[in-house]
Amino acid sequence: MIQGGDPVGSGFVASLARPGGNITGLALLRPELSGKRLELLKETVPRLSRVAVFASSTSPDYTQTLKEIQFAAEGLGVKLQSLDIRSSKDFETAFQAAARGRAEAGLVRVPGPILSPRRTEVAGLAIKRRLPVIYDRAEEVEVGGLMSYGVSVPDLHRRAATYVDKILKGAKPADLPVEQPMKFEFIINLKAAKQIDLTIPPNVLARADKVIR
Numbered sequence: 001m002i003q004g005g006d007p008v009g010s011g012f013v014a015s016l017a018r019p020g021g022n023i024t025g026l027a028l029l030r031p032e033l034s035g036k037r038l039e040l041l042k043e044t045v046p047r048l049s050r051v052a053v054f055a056s057s058t059s060p061d062y063t064q065t066l067k068e069i070q071f072a073a074e075g076l077g078v079k080l081q082s083l084d085i086r087s088s089k090d091f092e093t094a095f096q097a098a099a100r101g102r103a104e105a106g107l108v109r110v111p112g113p114i115l116s117p118r119r120t121e122v123a124g125l126a127i128k129r130r131l132p133v134i135y136d137r138a139e140e141v142e143v144g145g146l147m148s149y150g151v152s153v154p155d156l157h158r159r160a161a162t163y164v165d166k167i168l169k170g171a172k173p174a175d176l177p178v179e180q181p182m183k184f185e186f187i188i189n190l191k192a193a194k195q196i197d198l199t200i201p202p203n204v205l206a207r208a209d210k211v212i213r
Helices: 030-044 062-076 088-100 112-128 138-142 153-168 190-195
Strands: 050-055 079-084 105-109 133-135 147-151 184-189 210-212
Touching (some): 030 062, 030 105, 030 133, 030 147, 050 062, 050 088, 062 079, 079 088, 088 112, 105 112, 112 138, 112 190, 138 210
Parallel strands (some): 050 079, 050 105, 105 133, 184 210
Antiparallel strands (some): 147 184
16 A cells, blocks of 8 residues: 555554554655645745645645645745645636735645646646646646656555565565655756746756756
8 A cells, every 4th residue: 555644644554663454555744745845945936925835625634734834834934825625626716816815836735636637737727827836746747837846656666566575475464564755756847947937046956856858
């Protein structure tokens, strides 16, 4: 299992060290990375003061995610505007609300089932509004989004294979600790940056694991 939220808080496992039951695997720890994404936005847009947070209250880690972002925002001197995305139909009105709220950048933390069907449209809305937006998955950047920072999913898939091997050899899931991610990816799309007349600072560009030109 590769779990996006908090596997303990969600009740999937008893603890990370000793899961119990028949479930184990890897945790993505996505809420904990949201603060880092806000930091990257601030470094990319140094004068940033207002950020629209596109998140979904239907997600089990919604509250934790907002807490992580708020904590980072206080340290960076950034004001947040929370926009609830409960379905893929909500993006258009949410971007309109971000514009009315004078947002200078955006952070998208929306579950895949809601975002994936509209990822190209969402990237286009950000370009239309000239809004620098950071996502948690590379797929959004590959279809035109500005940047993403998150867990390397290919690395998790490779590590998940070791669980399969151990279980097939007789290990019990209850005895296999839930592992946390070790590899992260920061991706920048310079085509998207050019479309919104944004110059990526050299120090930010140098930290990217992949640059789309």
